[in-house]
Amino acid sequence: MVLDDERFSVFLSSLVKDEDEELGKLRKKAESEGVPIIREEMAGFMAFLLKVIKPLHVLEVGCAVGFSALHMRKYLPENAVITTIENDKERAAEALSNFKNAGAASIHLKTGDATDVLKEFEDESFDFIFMDAAKGQYLNWLPDVRRILKKGGVLVSDNVLFDGDVLQSRYGIIRRDRTIHERLREYLFVLKNTEGLTTSIVNVGDGAALTFKE
Numbered sequence: 001m002v003l004d005d006e007r008f009s010v011f012l013s014s015l016v017k018d019e020d021e022e023l024g025k026l027r028k029k030a031e032s033e034g035v036p037i038i039r040e041e042m043a044g045f046m047a048f049l050l051k052v053i054k055p056l057h058v059l060e061v062g063c064a065v066g067f068s069a070l071h072m073r074k075y076l077p078e079n080a081v082i083t084t085i086e087n088d089k090e091r092a093a094e095a096l097s098n099f100k101n102a103g104a105a106s107i108h109l110k111t112g113d114a115t116d117v118l119k120e121f122e123d124e125s126f127d128f129i130f131m132d133a134a135k136g137q138y139l140n141w142l143p144d145v146r147r148i149l150k151k152g153g154v155l156v157s158d159n160v161l162f163d164g165d166v167l168q169s170r171y172g173i174i175r176r177d178r179t180i181h182e183r184l185r186e187y188l189f190v191l192k193n194t195e196g197l198t199t200s201i202v203n204v205g206d207g208a209a210l211t212f213k214e
């Protein structure tokens with residue numbers, strides 16, 4: 001049987017418990033202001049991964065207003081620390097205020113372009129990295145991301161199926177989206193074919209690549 005993705009997604013969402021009140025408010029506010037945040041289905045999947053992996057040093061690339069960082073914090077061990085990067089100053093300021101209101105002292109925000117910020121970290125600093133920023137940059141960031149991910153660590157790259165467009169031939173993609181289509185395909189190819197990395201691509205939310213560093 002071939003599953004209808006939309007029906008499957010709606011069905012899964014119907015099973016999801018409501019987020020806690022504060023996060024629910026934050027999601028509504030972000031959505032009403034057009035701030036892109038992690039989809040509910042992906043948030044549920046991340047909760048599962050974090051519970052199983054129990055990472056202590058988490059890095060997020062793409063903080064926006066801090067929704068996913070606050071969400072991740074709920075499922076991490078108490079002594080875990082999250083570092084998150086955002087280059088949009090207004091969003092970063094809002095994220096800081098959200099972290100403060102939530103009393104989330106374990107979340108550290110770095111305001112700046114991930115291309116520069118990633119270079120500041122020492123080798124093998126993180127055991128879990130959540131990549132959720134400009135999709136066209138994922139491939140450029142990969143060398144640093146690999147360098148700062150611990151052996152045995154996990155990289156989760158969100159939105160890699162680009163609403164299913166990645167599966168289409170380049171000729172089925174509108175011209176404006178062709179560069180990103182090409183870059184995402186190349187990124188997935190590199191993840192799948194780099195020695196020392198094991199990657200599985202899953203159809204959750206907008207598609208996620210799960211990569212284990214040997």
Ligand SMILES: C[S@@+](CC[C@H](N)C(=O)[O-])C[C@H]1O[C@@H](n2cnc3c(N)ncnc32)[C@H](O)[C@@H]1O
Nearest residue numbers: 037038062064067068086087088113114133134
């Ligand atoms: C999809 S949103 C992140 C959503 C967030 N992870 C959540 O689920 O709550 C992507 C964010 O990445 C930021 N971003 C895009 N390119 C970036 C870059 N080069 N460096 C740092 N942040 C970047 C954008 O400003 C945007 O706020």
